[in-house]
Amino acid sequence: MKIETVKNSIGREVPVLVPGLGEFAPFAGPYARLEGDYAWTPRLFPRKVAAPSTDKVAESLEEAIRRSGLESGMTISFHHHMRNGDSLVCRVLFLLEKMGIRNITLAPSSLGDCHDCVAEMVRKGVVSRLNTSGVRGEVGRAISGGKFEVPVMIRSHGGRARAIEEGSLHIHAAFLAAPACDRLGNFTGSSGKTACGSMGYAMVDARYADHVIAVTDNLVEYPLAPRISVPQYLVDQVAVVDSIGDPSKIATGATRVTRDPVQLRIAELAFGLIRASGMLKNGCSFQTGGGGPSLAVARYVREYMKERSIRGSYCIGGITGYMADMLREGLFTALFDVQSFDAAVTTSMADNPYHMEVDVSCYANPFNKGCLVNDLDVVVLAALDVDADFNVDVLTGHDGILRGASGGHSDTAAGAKLSVITIPSMRNGVPSIRERVQTVVTPGETVDAIVTERGIAINPRREDLRSAALDAGLPVKDIRQLKAEIEKITGIPDEVKFSGEIVGLVEYRDGTIIDTIRKVL
Amino acid sequence: MKIETVKNSIGREVPVLVPGLGEFAPFAGPYARLEGDYAWTPRLFPRKVAAPSTDKVAESLEEAIRRSGLESGMTISFHHHMRNGDSLVCRVLFLLEKMGIRNITLAPSSLGDCHDCVAEMVRKGVVSRLNTSGVRGEVGRAISGGKFEVPVMIRSHGGRARAIEEGSLHIHAAFLAAPACDRLGNFTGSSGKTACGSMGYAMVDARYADHVIAVTDNLVEYPLAPRISVPQYLVDQVAVVDSIGDPSKIATGATRVTRDPVQLRIAELAFGLIRASGMLKNGCSFQTGGGGPSLAVARYVREYMKERSIRGSYCIGGITGYMADMLREGLFTALFDVQSFDAAVTTSMADNPYHMEVDVSCYANPFNKGCLVNDLDVVVLAALDVDADFNVDVLTGHDGILRGASGGHSDTAAGAKLSVITIPSMRNGVPSIRERVQTVVTPGETVDAIVTERGIAINPRREDLRSAALDAGLPVKDIRQLKAEIEKITGIPDEVKFSGEIVGLVEYRDGTIIDTIRKVL
Structure with missing residues (x-):
């Protein structure tokens, strides 16, 4: 489908009208609708x-x-x-x-x-x-190959609750x-x-x-x-x-802490940054996922909190058995669980009243009266690709094919006081820091730091965090410098070829369109 | 305020248009809107x-x-x-x-x-x-005295959730x-x-x-x-x-079982009727309140269930410490608690996960997809007055002044398979069974039996219940016979004088108007 587009606030061409889907507003910054006069009407429909x-x-x-x-x-x-x-x-x-x-x-x-x-x-x-929030396998290939007549709508978890x-x-x-x-x-x-x-x-x-x-x-x-x-x-x-x-x-992803040395190094650096930020103190709140270096970061946090007798406030998000253990040890007052990542969680949820089930509006709807992510201290997030503007892609692979999920990524990045992206510097010889990610899911404005095993890039908006990281002796690098270092090893891969055809829309949590997904040639 | 009225299905004059309040439909039977094609639109309003x-x-x-x-x-x-x-x-x-x-x-x-x-x-x-659902004291006198310019709207708990x-x-x-x-x-x-x-x-x-x-x-x-x-x-x-x-x-009402012989006799008869109905068996559900003979009925039920090793399904409604004890004893699987009637309940609610808090829509909104009262087996309810058509008044006293609450009365009576009204035959020498109650809150069509210390009147619609009660040797009487017996002792009191002015509307749970409250002269 050929659709007229306009440039949004991060320079992406997005449609304002899609036949079969309706009208859309272009993304205008992560907090534009929240801080302006935008009014919304929660709706229920007539019922027998x-x-x-x-x-x-x-x-x-x-x-x-x-x-x-x-x-x-x-x-x-x-x-x-x-x-x-x-x-x-x-x-x-x-x-x-x-x-x-x-x-x-x-x-x-x-x-x-x-x-x-x-x-x-x-x-x-x-x-x-x-x-949907995510697609993989055949469905992703069908979308990226232009098999849907109407573009697919990708929403974050909080954005879907809002919608x-x-x-x-x-x-x-x-x-x-x-x-x-x-x-x-x-x-x-x-x-x-x-x-x-x-x-x-x-x-x-x-x-x-x-x-x-x-x-x-x-x-x-x-x-x-x-x-x-x-x-x-x-x-x-x-x-x-x-x-x-x-x-x-x-169960999704790992339920044991990784032994991969690259991922362990990333986790070590991510933890170092979180510690340097000064946010790991009594009353802190925390979210991390289940895969990659996430559990390893959680392990560092756990040990640190135990050593210093720190008692945090709450953990949210996809909850793992590891988090349930931390609750049981008294490291946090409560878990707010919107989705459980492994079987160990089920027992905790059934038996521990401090392990509380919450709906996804409570978790992340940006338009209600205060979702959990908006008060979060620290979130650790994975990514498929990042770019020199700190934008994050969690949807499209190196071949341009849709194979990921928006999830709570942009919701938590926007809400948390410290959002840390962990990513290996390269995967199968392809560099992870691009000049421009294929699909922006999380805008760079809401990302504080990108942590690779080769160093940490800190968003220029966060000079305070950069100073703290340098004081802590962490390997902080300018993102372009880090990108260049990686490209010295990998070279710069050929660009994937796309047609102009829009096969998907990426809606930001507030209902505006942050990017599109194009048909792969 | 002088307002045009029409006669509803139980012969009460009710308005279809009230300046300042809007349009209303007259009551057309307790299940008319539920069984017809009535569609409703749950609404939320625009918000910043x-x-x-x-x-x-x-x-x-x-x-x-x-x-x-x-x-x-x-x-x-x-x-x-x-x-x-x-x-x-x-x-x-x-x-x-x-x-x-x-x-x-x-x-x-x-x-x-x-x-x-x-x-x-x-x-x-x-x-x-x-x-409101209820009013007492000064406020009731102000309403009945015509001090509000716009008629007061009385709703049941389920009806308020619906509204x-x-x-x-x-x-x-x-x-x-x-x-x-x-x-x-x-x-x-x-x-x-x-x-x-x-x-x-x-x-x-x-x-x-x-x-x-x-x-x-x-x-x-x-x-x-x-x-x-x-x-x-x-x-x-x-x-x-x-x-x-x-x-x-x-705490509201009694938290100990009454010692009043009249109330104990009523409780004994009410329990006898419930037992005779055959409904006290495994899986039964039950609601009773906190005052008058209610706890005494609950005591009979408790003893009976223990003796016969009966395990009920759930209790709902205003929950008392007595009910919490029955839960702890394993007589019921769960309590669904929409409001707690005494302090003992707080501990149970905090500590016993089978004592579950529910919202009032879950409890009694007739328009949602299945409120708790709609599946209830037995409810025992009090009343201020009843009449020969089994209609129940829980709002106006013998002097015609508003001093009661609609509460969950009409909701549970409509929903339960067996609804039993307990009422002393007279109060301060005034008979409780009237030719016509002043204000209908619960229509007689939804009342199965009225139990006084002088006998039980069973709704002619429930011939099955009447047979069962007679077989059990219970003192079943025609309601007019019971009324006449009581009036032999009390005489027939003078009617209270009302002006035609409508000072209140009684909305049935489905949003129709079942009766009005008139200004007392």
């Missing part, structure tokens, strides 16, 4: 009154779809708490195909490697539009995988054979979708107790299936 | 985006009011979880008077004996309209008393010196009000943990005051 019924349990998932009134052209959603163990997305899409329902907008909180079926469903016309609440993402039917569910639809992720921990994404979909179907392989006696993630009054139907997924694939 | 801020704590409550943008003519709300210990309503109204803010619509979840200040504020023009969610009750600023609150507005009722248990009403106000101020006398370190009733992302400001109320007055 739910007659008193104890008959929520449908005879089958197919029957539930039929009773929901779902029609061709509507929008359906899923959560991605089952991660690569999810089997519900494909199960529902195959049923829709069978039922002759077509032209669906698919709007899951994210997609992963297990969702190759979506590419097939696009070819068959069952799915025609996609809203749902303001009604720009209007979900007709939400299919919510429920590891334990009772006959009236109370459900939780913290028990059952497919327990996956927090249901933070499902909680928002359940509140705003017109029709909500809890799909479970574990119908428990009424009432589900003691943990209810989504209460019955938000659920229209319960459908029982043999399996909602493979619990062994719920 | 909340800029990231760690400065939610206002310098004073007055400053918080100023920053909220509250103006004359707007609507403010409060919860009544502090019951007769509440001091926040009067504190805020006196501040509004001082600040010159007038013509306010006051929309608390309920008012009690401690709120005589409201009558003064009506005289002074600070408050001009009132939406807020559909936007017919649009709250500009909610002032929510918070027994424990942190600097970003996370708050709970289950700890602190004024702990009051569940925050079920506050939870809905917080989600839908344009501006939310948590008012606390107990600012705790961030983050509040482990119990959060209302999360920070719904709260705009935190105001710290010396006291939000008197915790010794939070």
Whole structure:
């Protein structure tokens, strides 16, 4: 699709009108809408009154779809708490195909490697539009190859919550995988054979979708107790299936600290920077992910806090068993868990009342009255590529193909007082610091430092942090100097060739368009 | 105010248009809107985006009011979880008077004996309209005496949740008393010196009000943990005051089983009827209140369940320490607590994860996807008066003056499979069974039985229940026969004289008008 574009505040060409998607405002700076007079209208849509019924349990998932009134052209959603163990997305899409329902907008909180079926469903016309945080595998190749007629919409986790609440993402039917569910639809992720921990994404979909179907392989006696993630009054139907997924694939990334020397070095430097910033003190708050050097950073933080008897305030984000251990050791007062990254978390969530489940609006919606990321002290984030303006790409690979997820990256970077990007200086001989990243997900204005094993680049906006890092003896380098050093080893790779065709939009957390994804030639 | 009226389905004259309040539909039967094609639109209103801020704590409550943008003519709300210990309503109204803010619509979840200040504020023009579940004391006399220019709107707890969610009750600023609150507005009722248990009403106000101020006398370190009733992302400001109320007055009604022989006899008969109904079996659910014969009924139920090793499903409603004990004994799987009736409950709520806090939409909003009352087995309810059509008045006293509360009465009666009204046959020599109650709150169609110490009247719609009761040897009487027996002792009291002027509307849970309150001459 050829679409007229304008240049946004970071120089990216973005559309203001996309046929089939509507009008958009160009990105104008990470805090422009927050600090201006922008007013928003959270929206719910007209609903048929739910007659008193104890008959929520449908005879089958197919029957539930039929009773929901779902029609061709509507929008359906899923959560991605089952991660690569999810089997519900494909199960529902195959049923829709069978039922002759077509032209669906698919709007899951994210997609992963297990969702190759979506590419097939696009070819068959069952799915025609996609809203998601991330895509991988076949689906990414289909998008980057221009197989969708309407550009795909990529949103951050906080941005998706905002879009749902303001009604720009209007979900007709939400299919919510429920590891334990009772006959009236109370459900939780913290028990059952497919327990996956927090249901933070499902909680928002359940509140705003017109029709909500809890799909479970574990119908428990009424009432589900003691943990209810989504209460019955938000659920229209319960459908029982043999399996909602493979619990062994719920864990994402490493659950043990890496032994890779490059990643350990990055972690050591990242920790050194955090310590030098002076933010690791009583009452500090912290987010780090599950993969790469993240757990290694967490290990350094843990040891440091123990040695100095520091008691932090809270950890948020994708929560790992490692974080649950830190909570148990009293290093933090609480965990706010919007999604759980490994199986160890499930036990903690079920048994430790200080391990608190939060919905994704609480976690990161920038427009509500104070999401958690906005008060965060330190976040450690990974990246696919970064550039000389500190912009971060977590979506497109070196070949230009979509294979990542926006996630909470731009949300936490904008909210945290210190945002640290950890990235190996090169991957398979390709340098990670580019002149200009292919796709901006997180604007450089919200990134404080980029840490590689060859040195730390600090955003010129943060002279205070640069001084502190130098005082601590850390290897601080100008980003162009660091880039040049790396390129001496790798050379400068050829640019990927793109057509002008826009195949995807990257929406910033506030609803403006920060970048586009172009078709790969 | 003289207003044109029409006759509704139970023969009451009700208005379809009230200047200053808008248009209304007459009551057409308890399930008319639920079973028909009525569609509703849950509404949220446009909001200024909340800029990231760690400065939610206002310098004073007055400053918080100023920053909220509250103006004359707007609507403010409060919860009544502090019951007769509440001091926040009067504190805020006196501040509004001082600040010159007038013509306010006051929309608390309920008012009690401690709120005589409201009558003064009506005289002074600070408050001009009132939406509430209940009124007592001075305020009731002011309403019944015609001191409000616009009729007062009385709603049930479920109906208020519905009205807020559909936007017919649009709250500009909610002032929510918070027994424990942190600097970003996370708050709970289950700890602190004024702990009051569940925050079920506050939870809905917080989600839908344009501006939310948590008012606390107990600012705790961030983050509040482990119990959060209302999360920070719904709260705009935190105001710290010396006291939000008197915790010794939070308990309502009796916390010990009555020794009054009349009440014990009523309880015995009510229990006999419940047992005869066959509903006291594994998986049963139950609601009873705190006062009068309620705890005595609960005691019979407790003993019976223990003897027979019956394990029930859940208890709901105003939760007493007695119910918490039954939970601890394993007689029920869970408590769903929308409001707590005595101090013993606070400990249970804090420590027992099976004692679950629910919001009032979950409890009783008839329009959502399945509130708790709609699946309830047995409810035992009190009354001020009943009539030969089984209609129940819980609002007006024998003198015609408003002195009661709609509460969850009509919600539970409509939802429960067995609704039992317990009432002494006479009070101070005045009979309790009237030809026609002054004010219908709960329509007779939803009442199964009326239990007095002189016998049980069973609704002719429940022939099955009548047979079961007779088989159990219970003193079942035709309601007119029972009425006549009582009148033989008491005589028939003179009718109270009313003018035609409408001073209040009684809204049924579905938003239709079931009755009016008239000015007392």
